Structure formats: C-alpha cells, structure tokens
Amino acid sequence: MILFWIRILNKLLPLEHRYMPILKKLYHKNDYWSFCKTEEFRVYFKTRHLENFTNLLLYGINGFIEFQVVKDSINSIQNGLIFDIGANAGCWSMLCGRNSEIMVEAFEPDPNTFEVLEKNRTENSCNNIVSHRLALGDRQGTLLFKSGLNGYVVSSKLNKTRSKEDGIIEVPVETIDKLNRPKIDFIKIDVEGYEGKVLEGAIQTIQKDKPKLLVELHPYFMREEGNDSKKVYYFLKKYYSDIKIFTEIPTRNKASRFLKRYKQTCNIKFYEEEEFLESIKSNEISSQVYVFCQ
16 A cells, blocks of 8 residues: 555656655565565565566556567467566566467576566466576576576686675576477567577577567676677667667656656657667667567
8 A cells, every 4th residue: 555655656756766765664674575566467576676676666567668669569469479588577477478368488597586486477377477497598508697686697707616605606598499489479588688699599490480579788788798789789680670779768857757657658769770889889878778670
C-alpha cells in the first residue's frame, strides 16, 4: 500500500531516484525477499538489490522503454520461441511470456541472480518459461564472470588466482547454434559488453531462422574489453535491412520526468545511422543503446 502511494506521488511529482530514501525505509533488510506488484505479475528481488529495481518500483512495466518499442513484434509471434539472453531477474521473460502462445528460454549464468530468476518464474506460475543457468557466447566451455545482479564476462587474460577475492567465478558457456533449436523467432541480448561474442555464436541460426533481434549495446563495457560497437552494428547490417537504433533520454528535469510517466515514447531517442556511428567514434555514448533488427 505504501508503494502504491509512492507511485501516485511520483506521478504527481516525478522525482525518480530522489524517492530512494523512502524506498530504503520501506525495504530496509539487506537480504530479505520482497516484491513489486506490476500490472500483471509480481517481481521478487532481494532487498540488497533495491537500487537496481527503482524504475520498476516507480513506473511498473512502463520503465522498460525497450519493450515498448518491440512489444508489437513480440505480440505478433504465434506458437514461437523467444531467447532471453542475460535474463537477470526475469522481468523481460515474464513480459514476453504473457502471450501464452510463446515459449521463452531464459539464460542467466550468475548463480545468485539465477535464484531470483527462478523465484520470479515459479511464484508467477510462468509455465511457458524455461530457465538455464548458462552463458551464451562464441564457443563451448567456461568463462570468467563477475558475479552480481548486473554481472558481466571479464577478460580471459585475468589471473584466475584473483577470482575468489574479486567475486569472479567460472560459468558454463554454450553457443546459440550448438543448442540447435528448430526455430527461434526473437532473441533479446543484454550481456553487458559481450554482445558481439553472443552474435558470433549465432550466425547459423540468424541465417536459418532470421529471428528478430533486440541487442542492448554497452559501448563503455565493450571499449573496456577491447570490443567495438561499430563492428557489432556492421555485423547486424549484413543480415538485416530494417534496423532501429534507440536509447532512453535521461530525465534531467521535471518536465521530462513528467513526460516519462505519462507518455513513454517522449523519452526515447532514435538515431540515424550516421549519427550513431559518429557518436560511437567520438565516445559520446556511455550508456546502453538498443539495436532492433527485423
């Protein structure tokens, strides 16, 4: 009930993260299961991860701006299969799984985050979601992985003796192609800078099925690991002619926060190809960018 009134207050006075002190009071225990009730399901999370769920707590599913762009494409799928790669807590999988004609396979390699994903899947009776504690990449084997709710693959050059003290673990990795599903209709990829490797392991699937793709690029993480967002974009352009590039516009003032609450698309910026490539070249893009291919 308190969260309901905070959402109402945020609707009237959209201050977003400035409500964090109130939310911390509401969810005060460090390792306690809590949940946020959205329009159609409950999202469970550990209270130590509260800040990762602020948008969800304040805006519900409208906080997923990328889903607003692709939802019509997802809703048009009949008796199809969706891959949610980098499933995290499972919010995206549950949004897709609202369509009972869709089967969702959710991939999350971090054991602690996988526990949250499984909690959400089972508590919401999502029988059309299958979860795998597995990373996807360009090869079979294992990867070094920085554990956490927004965990990520770390450089293979890292000294493995540092793994325990740095919270780095080994996780199993497979390729999309080796999974050899009969047909995949939609693939969402959010892997904190490892996007290129996931795509390299999916070339046969892309050629065979031509699935719609939503790739969340993380230019900062990619630069840190010596990867190239431009290279990923040109890879996608080889296989897709209809590509949309977009990002969320930061809500820096009261007017934009108000518009975010009432008209979600007002906070989305679409890039032209030339503008996007120039922004990548000049390192102007530091946050995530979404590339939707169909």
